[in-house]
Amino acid sequence: xxxxxxxxxxKRKPSxxxxxxxxxxxxxxxxxxxxxxxxxxxxxxAGDLKTQENRLNVDRYAFRIFWSAExxxxxxxxxxxxxxxxxxxxxxxxxxxxRDLIESVILELTEQGNEVPAPISERPYSGAFKVRVPPLxxxxxxxxxxxxxxxxxxxxxxxxxx
Numbered sequence: 601x602x603x604x605x606x607x608x609x610x611k612r613k614p615s616x617x618x619x620x621x622x623x624x625x626x627x628x629x630x631x632x633x634x635x636x637x638x639x640x641x642x643x644x645x646a647g648d649l650k651t652q653e654n655r656l657n658v659d660r661y662a663f664r665i666f667w668s669a670e671x672x673x674x675x676x677x678x679x680x681x682x683x684x685x686x687x688x689x690x691x692x693x694x695x696x697x698x699r700d701l702i703e704s705v706i707l708e709l710t711e712q713g714n715e716v717p718a719p720i721s722e723r724p725y726s727g728a729f730k731v732r733v734p735p736l737x738x739x740x741x742x743x744x745x746x747x748x749x750x751x752x753x754x755x756x757x758x759x760x761x762x
Contacts, residue, residue, distance in 0.1 A: 658703045660719035665691045665698075678702050680717040731756075 662679040668687070676686040676698030684705065686697035709716045733741075745755040 657706060657716075657719075658699050660721055661702060662720050663695060663698060665694050679720055681705060 661681075664677050664679070666675055666677070667673075668675045671687055673687040673689060674691050674694035676688070676694035676696075678684060678698055681702055684698070684701055686694055686701050688694040688697050706716050741755060742752055745752045748755060750758075
């Protein structure tokens, strides 16, 4: 089991990462994500509530588990934190590992007063985005839409939905 930082087209070495979240050392991650101390009294209850709140927030993030032939392990990834991943021997362990890692990062960002990325599921979307295509493709799509008796928007939307 190990947590790693993924950077496109480079080896996974934390020293090459410019993401402030990813600069933390591996020991800092394992200390925070690993075994915690139980506190009694108000501090213990407040800490428990904070952990529960972070766990609920973690549940809203977009996680993905996939097999890495290179690492010969399962990789847990989170779309909102693309520089972070967790490798483990089973899909369930990879999911638990990345969830724990994201929870510790959220807690650390909150403690430092830094902005925590909003879960993709909670971001507002207008339903509109602009796509640039070559003029010949634009013409071909307009002709196809006209032949089908639908708007260009409806034709492209149907093609994207497939």
